[in-house]
Amino acid sequence: MTVILDGKALANKMQANLANEVADWKSKGYRIPKLVVILIGEDSASKVYVKNKEKSAQKIGFHSVVRRLDESVSEAELLDIIAEYNQDETVDGILVQLPLPKHIDEENVLLAIDPKKDVDGFHPLNVGKLFVGDPDMHPCTPFGIITLLKEHNIELVGKKVVIIGRSNIVGKPLMHMMLNEDATVTITHSKTKNLKEETLTADVLVAAIGQAEFITSDYVKDGAVVIDVGMNRNSDGKLVGDVDFADVLPKVSAITPVPGGVGPMTITMLMEQTMYQGRKHCGEESHDNK
Ligand SMILES: NC(=O)C1=CN([C@@H]2O[C@H](COP(=O)(O)OP(=O)(O)OC[C@H]3O[C@@H](n4cnc5c(N)ncnc54)[C@H](OP(=O)(O)O)[C@@H]3O)[C@@H](O)[C@H]2O)C=CC1
Ligand SMILES: Nc1nc(=O)c2c([nH]1)NC[C@@H]1CN(c3ccc(C(=O)N[C@@H](CCC(=O)O)C(=O)O)cc3)C=[N+]21
Numbered sequence: 062m063t064v065i066l067d068g069k070a071l072a073n074k075m076q077a078n079l080a081n082e083v084a085d086w087k088s089k090g091y092r093i094p095k096l097v098v099i100l101i102g103e104d105s106a107s108k109v110y111v112k113n114k115e116k117s118a119q120k121i122g123f124h125s126v127v128r129r130l131d132e133s134v135s136e137a138e139l140l141d142i143i144a145e146y147n148q149d150e151t152v153d154g155i156l157v158q159l160p161l162p163k164h165i166d167e168e169n170v171l172l173a174i175d176p177k178k179d180v181d182g183f184h185p186l187n188v189g190k191l192f193v194g195d196p197d198m199h200p201c202t203p204f205g206i207i208t209l210l211k212e213h214n215i216e217l218v219g220k221k222v223v224i225i226g227r228s229n230i231v232g233k234p235l236m237h238m239m240l241n242e243d244a245t246v247t248i249t250h251s252k253t254k255n256l257k258e259e260t261l262t263a264d265v266l267v268a269a270i271g272q273a274e275f276i277t278s279d280y281v282k283d284g285a286v287v288i289d290v291g292m293n294r295n296s297d298g299k300l301v302g303d304v305d306f307a308d309v310l311p312k313v314s315a316i317t318p319v320p321g322g323v324g325p326m327t328i329t330m331l332m333e334q335t336m337y338q339g340r341k342h343c344g345e346e347s348h349d350n351k
């Protein structure tokens with residue numbers, strides 16, 4: 062029997078738990094966590110993610126601020142705005158939506174965010190902590206994938222995990238998290254020779270490519286677990302993953318759908334990490350309910 066790894070269901074459950082915790086804090090007069098999302102320009106895909114994040118934050122009861130900046134904002138202005146939120150003690154999490162306009166250096170921006178407020182886990186300090194096996198703030202998409210697999214008791218110890226895609230926001234951090242779970246990890250990319258030879262060895266196959274329905278059943282070993290990170294529009298404008306779901310389904314033991322798989326988990330981990338910071342700063346010593 063094939064298990065559909067329902068990210069939406071787990072996201073709803075985890076977000077309901079967070080909402081209960083926030084309601085409890087409210088009743089005690091504690092300060093409520095605040096998440097600031099900085100969105101630059103008019104990229105419509107980015108706006109959808111930002112809207113989903115805002116919806117979840119409001120449902121949980123967090124203070125949620127979306128700071129929209131014009132495409133033409135300078136790097137210096139953006140760094141000043143980040144510094145302002147770093148200093149603001151009522152702000153627990155700061156996220157700058159990627160990708161950035163070309164005139165802004167991504168590394169400078171990620172370095173500017175206080176690592177303690179870096180709910181995306183993209184600051185080099187947090188990246189380094191993950192690399193040495195002592196993570197603090199995690200990148201949300203890979204963290205969501207690990208959380209979903211654990212919820213379904215899918216064993217990772219000693220398993221062969223093959224990741225397609227080596228981005229800093231998905232593939233590379235997931236490689237480290239899988240290593241920290243004692244999996245044996247292979248990472249592949251556009252220069253990989255004989256990709257299929259690699260993917261056919263996978264007990265757990267993760268597609269983070271950005272190409273609609275690229276992975277068909279001939280890439281997948283019988284009984285594998287398939288995780289689809291992709292968010293693509295197909296020719297009819299429908300949201301589809303990097304995996305051809307219907308083609309692969311009969312072959313796998315478990316699979317994530319798109320939508321309703323990894324996406325909602327990404328947002329939930331963002332909320333969890335905002336709460337994680339909030340738990341340190343919204344307790345009895347800081348119950349001024351700002
Ligand atoms: N669900 C969620 O929460 C999230 C979804 N996404 C989605 O996941 C997908 C990947 O995102 P992201 O990691 O940012 O993507 P990037 O575009 O940064 O990276 C894509 C990776 O796929 C590799 N690749 C591209 N084509 C091929 C190919 N034909 N064969 C093998 N490897 C290939 C690239 O190789 P190379 O390095 O050689 O170029 C690269 O490493 C996108 O669809 C994105 O929208 C992203 C983040 C969160
Ligand atoms: N600093 C930064 N952090 C990010 O985490 C980040 C980013 N920049 N840039 C863009 C990518 C992409 N990403 C998604 C998050 C949720 C959904 C999501 O909610 N998907 C829903 C449905 C989407 C819809 O409403 O159609 C689903 O899969 O069910 C998708 C994609 C976060 N990213």
Ligand SMILES: [Mg+2]
Nearest residue numbers: 160228229230
């Ligand atoms: Mg990218």
